[in-house]
Amino acid sequence: MDAVVCRAWGPPESLTVETLPDPVPEAGEVVLQVRAAGVNFPDVLIVQGKYQMKPELPFTPGSEVAGVVTAVGEGVRHLKPGDHAMAFLNVGGFATHAKAPASMVLPMPEGLDFDTAAAFTLAYGTSYHAVVDRARLQAGETMLVLGAAGGVGLAAIEIGKRLGARVIAAASTPEKLAICREHGADETIDYSREDLRARLKALTGGQGPDVIYDPVGGPYAEPAFRSIGWGGRYLVVGFAAGDxxxxPLNLALLKGASLVGVFWGEFARRDPRANLANLQTMLGWIRDGSLRPLISARYPLSAVPQALNDMAERRVTGKVVIIP
Known part of the structure:
Protein backbone atom coordinates (compact mmCIF):
# COMPACT_ATOMS: atom_id res chain seq x y z
CA MET A 1 0.00 0.00 0.00
CA ASP A 2 0.96 3.67 -0.31
CA ALA A 3 0.90 5.70 2.89
CA VAL A 4 1.94 9.06 4.27
CA VAL A 5 4.64 8.47 6.89
CA CYS A 6 5.80 10.61 9.80
CA ARG A 7 9.30 9.48 10.84
CA ALA A 8 10.17 12.43 13.11
CA TRP A 9 8.20 15.20 14.82
CA GLY A 10 8.15 18.25 12.60
CA PRO A 11 6.21 20.41 10.15
CA PRO A 12 3.88 18.84 7.56
CA GLU A 13 6.59 19.28 4.91
CA SER A 14 8.62 16.56 6.63
CA LEU A 15 6.03 13.90 5.78
CA THR A 16 6.76 11.42 2.99
CA VAL A 17 4.70 9.05 0.86
CA GLU A 18 6.08 5.50 1.05
CA THR A 19 5.16 1.99 -0.04
CA LEU A 20 4.43 -0.24 2.98
CA PRO A 21 3.07 -3.78 3.47
CA ASP A 22 -0.72 -4.04 3.35
CA PRO A 23 -2.25 -4.27 6.85
CA VAL A 24 -3.56 -7.62 8.07
CA PRO A 25 -6.47 -7.68 10.56
CA GLU A 26 -6.07 -9.31 13.93
CA ALA A 27 -9.05 -10.52 15.98
CA GLY A 28 -11.67 -7.79 16.29
CA GLU A 29 -10.19 -5.64 13.52
CA VAL A 30 -11.24 -4.53 10.05
CA VAL A 31 -9.12 -3.52 7.04
CA LEU A 32 -10.50 -1.09 4.49
CA GLN A 33 -9.36 0.09 1.09
CA VAL A 34 -9.53 3.82 1.73
CA ARG A 35 -11.60 5.84 -0.73
CA ALA A 36 -11.51 9.06 1.32
CA ALA A 37 -9.90 10.21 4.57
CA GLY A 38 -10.97 13.23 6.61
CA VAL A 39 -8.46 15.87 7.68
CA ASN A 40 -8.79 17.31 11.19
CA PHE A 41 -6.93 19.90 13.23
CA PRO A 42 -5.46 17.27 15.60
CA ASP A 43 -3.63 15.83 12.58
CA VAL A 44 -1.67 19.08 12.36
CA LEU A 45 -0.64 18.79 16.00
CA ILE A 46 0.07 15.06 16.02
CA VAL A 47 2.78 15.19 13.33
CA GLN A 48 4.52 17.96 15.29
CA GLY A 49 4.37 16.04 18.58
CA LYS A 50 2.11 18.72 20.09
CA TYR A 51 -1.03 16.65 20.68
CA GLN A 52 -2.00 14.97 23.96
CA MET A 53 -1.63 11.60 22.23
CA LYS A 54 1.83 10.82 20.77
CA PRO A 55 1.95 7.73 18.55
CA GLU A 56 5.12 5.67 18.39
CA LEU A 57 7.30 6.76 15.47
CA PRO A 58 7.12 6.08 12.58
CA PHE A 59 3.37 6.27 11.95
CA THR A 60 0.80 7.27 9.36
CA PRO A 61 -1.44 10.20 10.41
CA GLY A 62 -5.17 10.38 9.72
CA SER A 63 -7.97 9.27 12.01
CA GLU A 64 -11.16 8.94 9.97
CA VAL A 65 -11.72 7.07 6.73
CA ALA A 66 -14.39 5.67 4.47
CA GLY A 67 -13.88 2.86 2.02
CA VAL A 68 -14.45 -0.77 1.08
CA VAL A 69 -13.85 -3.60 3.54
CA THR A 70 -11.12 -5.93 2.24
CA ALA A 71 -10.67 -8.21 5.26
CA VAL A 72 -12.06 -8.79 8.74
CA GLY A 73 -10.47 -10.43 11.77
CA GLU A 74 -11.82 -13.21 13.93
CA GLY A 75 -15.00 -12.32 15.79
CA VAL A 76 -16.16 -9.56 13.44
CA ARG A 77 -19.79 -10.23 12.54
CA HIS A 78 -21.31 -6.92 11.40
CA LEU A 79 -19.06 -6.45 8.35
CA LYS A 80 -17.71 -8.57 5.50
CA PRO A 81 -15.37 -7.99 2.55
CA GLY A 82 -16.98 -5.79 -0.08
CA ASP A 83 -19.06 -3.75 2.38
CA HIS A 84 -18.84 0.03 2.26
CA ALA A 85 -17.88 1.30 5.70
CA MET A 86 -16.70 4.33 7.67
CA ALA A 87 -14.18 4.12 10.48
CA PHE A 88 -12.43 6.05 13.22
CA LEU A 89 -8.87 5.09 14.13
CA ASN A 90 -6.12 6.67 16.19
CA VAL A 91 -3.68 6.87 13.26
CA GLY A 92 -3.25 5.26 9.84
CA GLY A 93 -5.88 6.99 7.72
CA PHE A 94 -3.75 8.78 5.11
CA ALA A 95 -3.07 5.63 3.10
CA THR A 96 -4.58 3.43 0.43
CA HIS A 97 -5.45 0.85 3.12
CA ALA A 98 -6.18 1.26 6.83
CA LYS A 99 -6.90 -0.99 9.81
CA ALA A 100 -9.36 -0.13 12.59
CA PRO A 101 -11.00 -1.74 15.64
CA ALA A 102 -14.30 -3.28 14.57
CA SER A 103 -16.10 -1.35 17.34
CA MET A 104 -15.17 1.89 15.53
CA VAL A 105 -16.30 0.78 12.06
CA LEU A 106 -19.83 1.40 10.82
CA PRO A 107 -21.53 0.14 7.66
CA MET A 108 -22.27 3.09 5.39
CA PRO A 109 -25.97 3.79 4.83
CA GLU A 110 -27.20 3.41 1.29
CA GLY A 111 -26.87 6.67 -0.65
CA LEU A 112 -24.00 8.09 1.46
CA ASP A 113 -20.87 8.81 -0.60
CA PHE A 114 -17.32 8.07 0.57
CA ASP A 115 -16.26 11.74 0.80
CA THR A 116 -19.17 12.67 3.06
CA ALA A 117 -18.70 9.56 5.20
CA ALA A 118 -15.01 10.39 5.70
CA ALA A 119 -15.85 13.96 6.67
CA PHE A 120 -18.51 12.94 9.18
CA THR A 121 -17.17 10.82 12.03
CA LEU A 122 -14.86 13.06 14.05
CA ALA A 123 -16.43 16.48 13.45
CA TYR A 124 -20.02 15.40 13.98
CA GLY A 125 -19.15 12.85 16.65
CA THR A 126 -17.31 15.53 18.60
CA SER A 127 -20.04 18.13 18.22
CA TYR A 128 -22.90 15.78 19.08
CA HIS A 129 -21.08 14.52 22.17
CA ALA A 130 -20.37 18.12 23.17
CA VAL A 131 -23.77 19.66 22.52
CA VAL A 132 -26.02 16.75 23.49
CA ASP A 133 -24.11 14.63 26.01
CA ARG A 134 -22.04 17.30 27.74
CA ALA A 135 -23.99 20.57 27.44
CA ARG A 136 -27.50 19.08 27.38
CA LEU A 137 -28.58 21.87 25.03
CA GLN A 138 -32.35 22.35 25.08
CA ALA A 139 -34.81 23.73 22.56
CA GLY A 140 -35.20 27.48 23.03
CA GLU A 141 -31.72 27.96 24.52
CA THR A 142 -29.02 30.06 22.86
CA MET A 143 -25.63 28.64 21.85
CA LEU A 144 -22.57 30.62 20.75
CA VAL A 145 -20.20 28.74 18.42
CA LEU A 146 -16.64 30.07 18.15
CA GLY A 147 -14.58 29.13 15.08
CA ALA A 148 -17.94 28.40 13.56
CA ALA A 149 -16.90 27.92 9.92
CA GLY A 150 -14.61 24.95 10.63
CA GLY A 151 -15.66 21.32 10.50
CA VAL A 152 -16.68 20.95 14.14
CA GLY A 153 -18.14 24.46 14.19
CA LEU A 154 -20.51 23.88 11.27
CA ALA A 155 -21.47 20.53 12.78
CA ALA A 156 -22.30 22.26 16.08
CA ILE A 157 -24.46 24.83 14.27
CA GLU A 158 -26.44 22.14 12.46
CA ILE A 159 -26.87 19.98 15.57
CA GLY A 160 -27.94 23.00 17.63
CA LYS A 161 -30.57 23.93 15.07
CA ARG A 162 -31.78 20.32 14.88
CA LEU A 163 -32.35 20.45 18.64
CA GLY A 164 -34.37 23.68 18.36
CA ALA A 165 -31.81 26.10 19.80
CA ARG A 166 -30.94 29.62 18.66
CA VAL A 167 -27.37 29.59 17.31
CA ILE A 168 -24.95 32.52 17.14
CA ALA A 169 -21.91 31.86 14.94
CA ALA A 170 -18.62 33.71 15.41
CA ALA A 171 -15.85 33.60 12.78
CA SER A 172 -13.14 35.80 11.33
CA THR A 173 -14.37 36.83 7.86
CA PRO A 174 -17.65 37.75 6.16
CA GLU A 175 -17.16 34.84 3.76
CA LYS A 176 -16.93 32.34 6.61
CA LEU A 177 -19.98 33.85 8.30
CA ALA A 178 -21.97 33.52 5.07
CA ILE A 179 -21.24 29.78 5.13
CA CYS A 180 -22.40 29.64 8.76
CA ARG A 181 -25.71 31.24 7.80
CA GLU A 182 -26.10 28.73 4.96
CA HIS A 183 -25.80 25.97 7.56
CA GLY A 184 -28.42 27.43 9.87
CA ALA A 185 -26.85 30.12 12.08
CA ASP A 186 -29.47 32.61 13.27
CA GLU A 187 -27.01 35.43 14.02
CA THR A 188 -23.33 36.02 13.29
CA ILE A 189 -20.39 37.87 14.83
CA ASP A 190 -17.24 38.84 12.91
CA TYR A 191 -14.79 38.90 15.80
CA SER A 192 -12.05 40.37 13.62
CA ARG A 193 -14.13 43.55 13.29
CA GLU A 194 -16.71 43.52 16.08
CA ASP A 195 -16.39 43.56 19.86
CA LEU A 196 -17.41 40.07 20.90
CA ARG A 197 -18.82 40.98 24.31
CA ALA A 198 -20.75 44.01 23.07
CA ARG A 199 -22.25 42.08 20.18
CA LEU A 200 -23.22 39.15 22.41
CA LYS A 201 -24.86 41.52 24.86
CA ALA A 202 -26.89 43.08 22.05
CA LEU A 203 -27.90 39.75 20.52
CA THR A 204 -28.98 38.20 23.82
CA GLY A 205 -30.61 41.21 25.46
CA GLY A 206 -27.88 41.22 28.07
CA GLN A 207 -28.64 37.64 29.18
CA GLY A 208 -25.68 35.94 27.50
CA PRO A 209 -25.65 32.54 25.76
CA ASP A 210 -26.67 29.39 27.60
CA VAL A 211 -23.95 27.33 25.93
CA ILE A 212 -20.60 28.33 24.43
CA TYR A 213 -18.93 25.88 22.05
CA ASP A 214 -15.20 26.66 21.87
CA PRO A 215 -12.85 24.67 19.62
CA VAL A 216 -10.49 27.66 19.32
CA GLY A 217 -9.17 28.80 22.72
CA GLY A 218 -6.79 31.74 22.46
CA PRO A 219 -7.81 35.38 22.98
CA TYR A 220 -11.58 34.96 22.55
CA ALA A 221 -12.08 32.44 25.37
CA GLU A 222 -12.09 34.88 28.29
CA PRO A 223 -14.37 37.55 26.73
CA ALA A 224 -16.75 34.77 25.67
CA PHE A 225 -16.79 33.24 29.16
CA ARG A 226 -17.37 36.68 30.70
CA SER A 227 -20.48 36.93 28.50
CA ILE A 228 -22.00 33.55 29.38
CA GLY A 229 -25.49 33.46 30.84
CA TRP A 230 -26.45 32.36 34.34
CA GLY A 231 -26.04 28.60 34.67
CA GLY A 232 -24.28 28.48 31.31
CA ARG A 233 -22.09 25.66 30.06
CA TYR A 234 -18.74 26.47 28.45
CA LEU A 235 -17.60 23.59 26.22
CA VAL A 236 -13.82 23.21 26.03
CA VAL A 237 -13.45 21.42 22.69
CA GLY A 238 -9.96 22.34 21.46
CA PHE A 239 -7.30 24.99 20.96
CA ALA A 240 -7.07 25.72 17.24
CA ALA A 241 -5.67 29.19 18.03
CA GLY A 242 -2.60 27.47 19.46
CA ASP A 243 -2.82 29.05 22.93
CA PRO A 248 -10.38 33.33 35.96
CA LEU A 249 -12.34 30.73 37.91
CA ASN A 250 -14.25 33.40 39.81
CA LEU A 251 -16.26 33.88 36.60
CA ALA A 252 -17.66 30.37 36.96
CA LEU A 253 -18.70 31.22 40.51
CA LEU A 254 -20.29 34.57 39.63
CA LYS A 255 -22.27 33.12 36.72
CA GLY A 256 -23.10 29.78 38.30
CA ALA A 257 -21.49 28.47 35.12
CA SER A 258 -19.74 25.22 34.26
CA LEU A 259 -16.52 24.57 32.37
CA VAL A 260 -17.17 21.30 30.55
CA GLY A 261 -14.39 19.28 28.92
CA VAL A 262 -15.09 17.50 25.62
CA PHE A 263 -12.79 14.63 24.57
CA TRP A 264 -14.77 12.69 21.98
CA GLY A 265 -12.02 10.23 21.11
CA GLU A 266 -11.71 9.04 24.70
CA PHE A 267 -15.51 8.93 25.07
CA ALA A 268 -15.73 6.77 21.93
CA ARG A 269 -13.04 4.43 23.29
CA ARG A 270 -14.62 4.12 26.74
CA ASP A 271 -18.25 3.85 25.64
CA PRO A 272 -18.37 2.59 22.04
CA ARG A 273 -22.04 1.61 22.29
CA ALA A 274 -23.13 5.11 23.26
CA ASN A 275 -20.92 6.57 20.56
CA LEU A 276 -22.40 4.19 17.99
CA ALA A 277 -25.91 5.24 19.03
CA ASN A 278 -24.95 8.90 18.60
CA LEU A 279 -23.55 8.27 15.12
CA GLN A 280 -26.63 6.28 14.10
CA THR A 281 -28.87 9.14 15.22
CA MET A 282 -26.88 11.60 13.11
CA LEU A 283 -26.86 9.34 10.07
CA GLY A 284 -30.64 9.53 10.28
CA TRP A 285 -30.38 13.31 10.41
CA ILE A 286 -28.21 13.25 7.28
CA ARG A 287 -30.91 11.22 5.53
CA ASP A 288 -33.61 13.74 6.48
CA GLY A 289 -31.44 16.69 5.43
CA SER A 290 -30.87 18.17 8.90
CA LEU A 291 -27.10 17.69 8.62
CA ARG A 292 -25.19 18.69 5.48
CA PRO A 293 -21.43 18.14 5.84
CA LEU A 294 -19.50 20.70 3.79
CA ILE A 295 -16.44 19.44 1.91
CA SER A 296 -14.52 22.44 0.63
CA ALA A 297 -11.46 20.74 -0.91
CA ARG A 298 -9.99 17.37 -1.90
CA TYR A 299 -6.29 16.46 -1.99
CA PRO A 300 -4.25 13.44 -3.18
CA LEU A 301 -1.87 11.64 -0.81
CA SER A 302 1.05 13.66 -2.18
CA ALA A 303 -0.65 16.89 -1.06
CA VAL A 304 -1.25 15.91 2.58
CA PRO A 305 1.34 18.52 3.73
CA GLN A 306 -0.59 21.23 1.86
CA ALA A 307 -3.88 20.04 3.39
CA LEU A 308 -2.41 20.18 6.91
CA ASN A 309 -0.91 23.64 6.33
CA ASP A 310 -4.22 24.91 4.96
CA MET A 311 -5.85 23.61 8.14
CA ALA A 312 -3.19 25.19 10.39
CA GLU A 313 -3.43 28.57 8.63
CA ARG A 314 -7.25 28.64 8.83
CA ARG A 315 -7.83 28.56 5.09
CA VAL A 316 -10.28 25.69 5.50
CA THR A 317 -14.05 25.96 5.76
CA GLY A 318 -16.03 22.87 6.71
CA LYS A 319 -13.99 19.74 6.05
CA VAL A 320 -11.31 18.73 3.55
CA VAL A 321 -10.57 15.14 2.55
CA ILE A 322 -7.69 13.10 1.17
CA ILE A 323 -8.47 10.91 -1.87
CA PRO A 324 -5.81 8.16 -1.98
Whole structure:
Protein backbone atom coordinates (compact mmCIF):
# COMPACT_ATOMS: atom_id res chain seq x y z
CA MET A 1 0.00 0.00 0.00
CA ASP A 2 0.96 3.67 -0.31
CA ALA A 3 0.90 5.70 2.89
CA VAL A 4 1.94 9.06 4.27
CA VAL A 5 4.64 8.47 6.89
CA CYS A 6 5.80 10.61 9.80
CA ARG A 7 9.30 9.48 10.84
CA ALA A 8 10.17 12.43 13.11
CA TRP A 9 8.20 15.20 14.82
CA GLY A 10 8.15 18.25 12.60
CA PRO A 11 6.21 20.41 10.15
CA PRO A 12 3.88 18.84 7.56
CA GLU A 13 6.59 19.28 4.91
CA SER A 14 8.62 16.56 6.63
CA LEU A 15 6.03 13.90 5.78
CA THR A 16 6.76 11.42 2.99
CA VAL A 17 4.70 9.05 0.86
CA GLU A 18 6.08 5.50 1.05
CA THR A 19 5.16 1.99 -0.04
CA LEU A 20 4.43 -0.24 2.98
CA PRO A 21 3.07 -3.78 3.47
CA ASP A 22 -0.72 -4.04 3.35
CA PRO A 23 -2.25 -4.27 6.85
CA VAL A 24 -3.56 -7.62 8.07
CA PRO A 25 -6.47 -7.68 10.56
CA GLU A 26 -6.07 -9.31 13.93
CA ALA A 27 -9.05 -10.52 15.98
CA GLY A 28 -11.67 -7.79 16.29
CA GLU A 29 -10.19 -5.64 13.52
CA VAL A 30 -11.24 -4.53 10.05
CA VAL A 31 -9.12 -3.52 7.04
CA LEU A 32 -10.50 -1.09 4.49
CA GLN A 33 -9.36 0.09 1.09
CA VAL A 34 -9.53 3.82 1.73
CA ARG A 35 -11.60 5.84 -0.73
CA ALA A 36 -11.51 9.06 1.32
CA ALA A 37 -9.90 10.21 4.57
CA GLY A 38 -10.97 13.23 6.61
CA VAL A 39 -8.46 15.87 7.68
CA ASN A 40 -8.79 17.31 11.19
CA PHE A 41 -6.93 19.90 13.23
CA PRO A 42 -5.46 17.27 15.60
CA ASP A 43 -3.63 15.83 12.58
CA VAL A 44 -1.67 19.08 12.36
CA LEU A 45 -0.64 18.79 16.00
CA ILE A 46 0.07 15.06 16.02
CA VAL A 47 2.78 15.19 13.33
CA GLN A 48 4.52 17.96 15.29
CA GLY A 49 4.37 16.04 18.58
CA LYS A 50 2.11 18.72 20.09
CA TYR A 51 -1.03 16.65 20.68
CA GLN A 52 -2.00 14.97 23.96
CA MET A 53 -1.63 11.60 22.23
CA LYS A 54 1.83 10.82 20.77
CA PRO A 55 1.95 7.73 18.55
CA GLU A 56 5.12 5.67 18.39
CA LEU A 57 7.30 6.76 15.47
CA PRO A 58 7.12 6.08 12.58
CA PHE A 59 3.37 6.27 11.95
CA THR A 60 0.80 7.27 9.36
CA PRO A 61 -1.44 10.20 10.41
CA GLY A 62 -5.17 10.38 9.72
CA SER A 63 -7.97 9.27 12.01
CA GLU A 64 -11.16 8.94 9.97
CA VAL A 65 -11.72 7.07 6.73
CA ALA A 66 -14.39 5.67 4.47
CA GLY A 67 -13.88 2.86 2.02
CA VAL A 68 -14.45 -0.77 1.08
CA VAL A 69 -13.85 -3.60 3.54
CA THR A 70 -11.12 -5.93 2.24
CA ALA A 71 -10.67 -8.21 5.26
CA VAL A 72 -12.06 -8.79 8.74
CA GLY A 73 -10.47 -10.43 11.77
CA GLU A 74 -11.82 -13.21 13.93
CA GLY A 75 -15.00 -12.32 15.79
CA VAL A 76 -16.16 -9.56 13.44
CA ARG A 77 -19.79 -10.23 12.54
CA HIS A 78 -21.31 -6.92 11.40
CA LEU A 79 -19.06 -6.45 8.35
CA LYS A 80 -17.71 -8.57 5.50
CA PRO A 81 -15.37 -7.99 2.55
CA GLY A 82 -16.98 -5.79 -0.08
CA ASP A 83 -19.06 -3.75 2.38
CA HIS A 84 -18.84 0.03 2.26
CA ALA A 85 -17.88 1.30 5.70
CA MET A 86 -16.70 4.33 7.67
CA ALA A 87 -14.18 4.12 10.48
CA PHE A 88 -12.43 6.05 13.22
CA LEU A 89 -8.87 5.09 14.13
CA ASN A 90 -6.12 6.67 16.19
CA VAL A 91 -3.68 6.87 13.26
CA GLY A 92 -3.25 5.26 9.84
CA GLY A 93 -5.88 6.99 7.72
CA PHE A 94 -3.75 8.78 5.11
CA ALA A 95 -3.07 5.63 3.10
CA THR A 96 -4.58 3.43 0.43
CA HIS A 97 -5.45 0.85 3.12
CA ALA A 98 -6.18 1.26 6.83
CA LYS A 99 -6.90 -0.99 9.81
CA ALA A 100 -9.36 -0.13 12.59
CA PRO A 101 -11.00 -1.74 15.64
CA ALA A 102 -14.30 -3.28 14.57
CA SER A 103 -16.10 -1.35 17.34
CA MET A 104 -15.17 1.89 15.53
CA VAL A 105 -16.30 0.78 12.06
CA LEU A 106 -19.83 1.40 10.82
CA PRO A 107 -21.53 0.14 7.66
CA MET A 108 -22.27 3.09 5.39
CA PRO A 109 -25.97 3.79 4.83
CA GLU A 110 -27.20 3.41 1.29
CA GLY A 111 -26.87 6.67 -0.65
CA LEU A 112 -24.00 8.09 1.46
CA ASP A 113 -20.87 8.81 -0.60
CA PHE A 114 -17.32 8.07 0.57
CA ASP A 115 -16.26 11.74 0.80
CA THR A 116 -19.17 12.67 3.06
CA ALA A 117 -18.70 9.56 5.20
CA ALA A 118 -15.01 10.39 5.70
CA ALA A 119 -15.85 13.96 6.67
CA PHE A 120 -18.51 12.94 9.18
CA THR A 121 -17.17 10.82 12.03
CA LEU A 122 -14.86 13.06 14.05
CA ALA A 123 -16.43 16.48 13.45
CA TYR A 124 -20.02 15.40 13.98
CA GLY A 125 -19.15 12.85 16.65
CA THR A 126 -17.31 15.53 18.60
CA SER A 127 -20.04 18.13 18.22
CA TYR A 128 -22.90 15.78 19.08
CA HIS A 129 -21.08 14.52 22.17
CA ALA A 130 -20.37 18.12 23.17
CA VAL A 131 -23.77 19.66 22.52
CA VAL A 132 -26.02 16.75 23.49
CA ASP A 133 -24.11 14.63 26.01
CA ARG A 134 -22.04 17.30 27.74
CA ALA A 135 -23.99 20.57 27.44
CA ARG A 136 -27.50 19.08 27.38
CA LEU A 137 -28.58 21.87 25.03
CA GLN A 138 -32.35 22.35 25.08
CA ALA A 139 -34.81 23.73 22.56
CA GLY A 140 -35.20 27.48 23.03
CA GLU A 141 -31.72 27.96 24.52
CA THR A 142 -29.02 30.06 22.86
CA MET A 143 -25.63 28.64 21.85
CA LEU A 144 -22.57 30.62 20.75
CA VAL A 145 -20.20 28.74 18.42
CA LEU A 146 -16.64 30.07 18.15
CA GLY A 147 -14.58 29.13 15.08
CA ALA A 148 -17.94 28.40 13.56
CA ALA A 149 -16.90 27.92 9.92
CA GLY A 150 -14.61 24.95 10.63
CA GLY A 151 -15.66 21.32 10.50
CA VAL A 152 -16.68 20.95 14.14
CA GLY A 153 -18.14 24.46 14.19
CA LEU A 154 -20.51 23.88 11.27
CA ALA A 155 -21.47 20.53 12.78
CA ALA A 156 -22.30 22.26 16.08
CA ILE A 157 -24.46 24.83 14.27
CA GLU A 158 -26.44 22.14 12.46
CA ILE A 159 -26.87 19.98 15.57
CA GLY A 160 -27.94 23.00 17.63
CA LYS A 161 -30.57 23.93 15.07
CA ARG A 162 -31.78 20.32 14.88
CA LEU A 163 -32.35 20.45 18.64
CA GLY A 164 -34.37 23.68 18.36
CA ALA A 165 -31.81 26.10 19.80
CA ARG A 166 -30.94 29.62 18.66
CA VAL A 167 -27.37 29.59 17.31
CA ILE A 168 -24.95 32.52 17.14
CA ALA A 169 -21.91 31.86 14.94
CA ALA A 170 -18.62 33.71 15.41
CA ALA A 171 -15.85 33.60 12.78
CA SER A 172 -13.14 35.80 11.33
CA THR A 173 -14.37 36.83 7.86
CA PRO A 174 -17.65 37.75 6.16
CA GLU A 175 -17.16 34.84 3.76
CA LYS A 176 -16.93 32.34 6.61
CA LEU A 177 -19.98 33.85 8.30
CA ALA A 178 -21.97 33.52 5.07
CA ILE A 179 -21.24 29.78 5.13
CA CYS A 180 -22.40 29.64 8.76
CA ARG A 181 -25.71 31.24 7.80
CA GLU A 182 -26.10 28.73 4.96
CA HIS A 183 -25.80 25.97 7.56
CA GLY A 184 -28.42 27.43 9.87
CA ALA A 185 -26.85 30.12 12.08
CA ASP A 186 -29.47 32.61 13.27
CA GLU A 187 -27.01 35.43 14.02
CA THR A 188 -23.33 36.02 13.29
CA ILE A 189 -20.39 37.87 14.83
CA ASP A 190 -17.24 38.84 12.91
CA TYR A 191 -14.79 38.90 15.80
CA SER A 192 -12.05 40.37 13.62
CA ARG A 193 -14.13 43.55 13.29
CA GLU A 194 -16.71 43.52 16.08
CA ASP A 195 -16.39 43.56 19.86
CA LEU A 196 -17.41 40.07 20.90
CA ARG A 197 -18.82 40.98 24.31
CA ALA A 198 -20.75 44.01 23.07
CA ARG A 199 -22.25 42.08 20.18
CA LEU A 200 -23.22 39.15 22.41
CA LYS A 201 -24.86 41.52 24.86
CA ALA A 202 -26.89 43.08 22.05
CA LEU A 203 -27.90 39.75 20.52
CA THR A 204 -28.98 38.20 23.82
CA GLY A 205 -30.61 41.21 25.46
CA GLY A 206 -27.88 41.22 28.07
CA GLN A 207 -28.64 37.64 29.18
CA GLY A 208 -25.68 35.94 27.50
CA PRO A 209 -25.65 32.54 25.76
CA ASP A 210 -26.67 29.39 27.60
CA VAL A 211 -23.95 27.33 25.93
CA ILE A 212 -20.60 28.33 24.43
CA TYR A 213 -18.93 25.88 22.05
CA ASP A 214 -15.20 26.66 21.87
CA PRO A 215 -12.85 24.67 19.62
CA VAL A 216 -10.49 27.66 19.32
CA GLY A 217 -9.17 28.80 22.72
CA GLY A 218 -6.79 31.74 22.46
CA PRO A 219 -7.81 35.38 22.98
CA TYR A 220 -11.58 34.96 22.55
CA ALA A 221 -12.08 32.44 25.37
CA GLU A 222 -12.09 34.88 28.29
CA PRO A 223 -14.37 37.55 26.73
CA ALA A 224 -16.75 34.77 25.67
CA PHE A 225 -16.79 33.24 29.16
CA ARG A 226 -17.37 36.68 30.70
CA SER A 227 -20.48 36.93 28.50
CA ILE A 228 -22.00 33.55 29.38
CA GLY A 229 -25.49 33.46 30.84
CA TRP A 230 -26.45 32.36 34.34
CA GLY A 231 -26.04 28.60 34.67
CA GLY A 232 -24.28 28.48 31.31
CA ARG A 233 -22.09 25.66 30.06
CA TYR A 234 -18.74 26.47 28.45
CA LEU A 235 -17.60 23.59 26.22
CA VAL A 236 -13.82 23.21 26.03
CA VAL A 237 -13.45 21.42 22.69
CA GLY A 238 -9.96 22.34 21.46
CA PHE A 239 -7.30 24.99 20.96
CA ALA A 240 -7.07 25.72 17.24
CA ALA A 241 -5.67 29.19 18.03
CA GLY A 242 -2.60 27.47 19.46
CA ASP A 243 -2.82 29.05 22.93
CA UNK A 244 -4.47 27.33 25.89
CA UNK A 245 -6.30 30.13 27.73
CA UNK A 246 -6.19 30.70 31.48
CA UNK A 247 -9.70 31.57 32.63
CA PRO A 248 -10.38 33.33 35.96
CA LEU A 249 -12.34 30.73 37.91
CA ASN A 250 -14.25 33.40 39.81
CA LEU A 251 -16.26 33.88 36.60
CA ALA A 252 -17.66 30.37 36.96
CA LEU A 253 -18.70 31.22 40.51
CA LEU A 254 -20.29 34.57 39.63
CA LYS A 255 -22.27 33.12 36.72
CA GLY A 256 -23.10 29.78 38.30
CA ALA A 257 -21.49 28.47 35.12
CA SER A 258 -19.74 25.22 34.26
CA LEU A 259 -16.52 24.57 32.37
CA VAL A 260 -17.17 21.30 30.55
CA GLY A 261 -14.39 19.28 28.92
CA VAL A 262 -15.09 17.50 25.62
CA PHE A 263 -12.79 14.63 24.57
CA TRP A 264 -14.77 12.69 21.98
CA GLY A 265 -12.02 10.23 21.11
CA GLU A 266 -11.71 9.04 24.70
CA PHE A 267 -15.51 8.93 25.07
CA ALA A 268 -15.73 6.77 21.93
CA ARG A 269 -13.04 4.43 23.29
CA ARG A 270 -14.62 4.12 26.74
CA ASP A 271 -18.25 3.85 25.64
CA PRO A 272 -18.37 2.59 22.04
CA ARG A 273 -22.04 1.61 22.29
CA ALA A 274 -23.13 5.11 23.26
CA ASN A 275 -20.92 6.57 20.56
CA LEU A 276 -22.40 4.19 17.99
CA ALA A 277 -25.91 5.24 19.03
CA ASN A 278 -24.95 8.90 18.60
CA LEU A 279 -23.55 8.27 15.12
CA GLN A 280 -26.63 6.28 14.10
CA THR A 281 -28.87 9.14 15.22
CA MET A 282 -26.88 11.60 13.11
CA LEU A 283 -26.86 9.34 10.07
CA GLY A 284 -30.64 9.53 10.28
CA TRP A 285 -30.38 13.31 10.41
CA ILE A 286 -28.21 13.25 7.28
CA ARG A 287 -30.91 11.22 5.53
CA ASP A 288 -33.61 13.74 6.48
CA GLY A 289 -31.44 16.69 5.43
CA SER A 290 -30.87 18.17 8.90
CA LEU A 291 -27.10 17.69 8.62
CA ARG A 292 -25.19 18.69 5.48
CA PRO A 293 -21.43 18.14 5.84
CA LEU A 294 -19.50 20.70 3.79
CA ILE A 295 -16.44 19.44 1.91
CA SER A 296 -14.52 22.44 0.63
CA ALA A 297 -11.46 20.74 -0.91
CA ARG A 298 -9.99 17.37 -1.90
CA TYR A 299 -6.29 16.46 -1.99
CA PRO A 300 -4.25 13.44 -3.18
CA LEU A 301 -1.87 11.64 -0.81
CA SER A 302 1.05 13.66 -2.18
CA ALA A 303 -0.65 16.89 -1.06
CA VAL A 304 -1.25 15.91 2.58
CA PRO A 305 1.34 18.52 3.73
CA GLN A 306 -0.59 21.23 1.86
CA ALA A 307 -3.88 20.04 3.39
CA LEU A 308 -2.41 20.18 6.91
CA ASN A 309 -0.91 23.64 6.33
CA ASP A 310 -4.22 24.91 4.96
CA MET A 311 -5.85 23.61 8.14
CA ALA A 312 -3.19 25.19 10.39
CA GLU A 313 -3.43 28.57 8.63
CA ARG A 314 -7.25 28.64 8.83
CA ARG A 315 -7.83 28.56 5.09
CA VAL A 316 -10.28 25.69 5.50
CA THR A 317 -14.05 25.96 5.76
CA GLY A 318 -16.03 22.87 6.71
CA LYS A 319 -13.99 19.74 6.05
CA VAL A 320 -11.31 18.73 3.55
CA VAL A 321 -10.57 15.14 2.55
CA ILE A 322 -7.69 13.10 1.17
CA ILE A 323 -8.47 10.91 -1.87
CA PRO A 324 -5.81 8.16 -1.98
Missing amino acids: IPSL
